[in-house]
Amino acid sequence: xxxxxxxxxxxxxxxxxxxxxxxxxxxxxxxxxxxxxxxxxxxxxxxxxxxxxxxxxxxxxxxxxxxxxxxxxxxxxxxxxxxxxxxxxxxxxxxxxxx
Numbered sequence: 145x146x147x148x149x150x151x152x153x154x155x156x157x158x159x160x161x162x163x164x165x166x167x168x169x170x171x172x173x174x175x176x177x178x179x180x181x182x183x184x185x186x187x188x189x190x191x192x193x194x195x196x197x198x199x200x201x202x203x204x205x206x207x208x209x210x211x212x213x214x215x216x217x218x219x220x221x222x223x224x225x226x227x228x229x230x231x232x233x234x235x236x237x238x239x240x241x242x243x
Contacts, residue, residue: 186240193235193243201228 204220
């Protein structure tokens with residue numbers, strides 16, 4: 145897999161080339177301040193965990209696309225994506241001691 149870095153708009157992006165499939169992955173720029181001051185450590189940890197799950201989801205979608213292009217059955221089903229959605233909801237609502 146060849147990885148090339150470039151800039152897409154104002155966002156840094158990584159272009160992944162898998163055989164003939166090209167994917168642009170945009171990395172969100174996050175402002176770590178909010179009204180009333182800086183984000184606390186727990187909020188930053190929670191955000192990092194949420195972004196990691198979102199990256200997993202994007203990887204799952206990309207892998208499914210690769211499998212479709214080579215006429216294979218998709219690997220990740222609706223159940224897998226629902227599980228990731230549940231994981232995101234749990235991270236959003238869990239107590240800071242559970243992070």
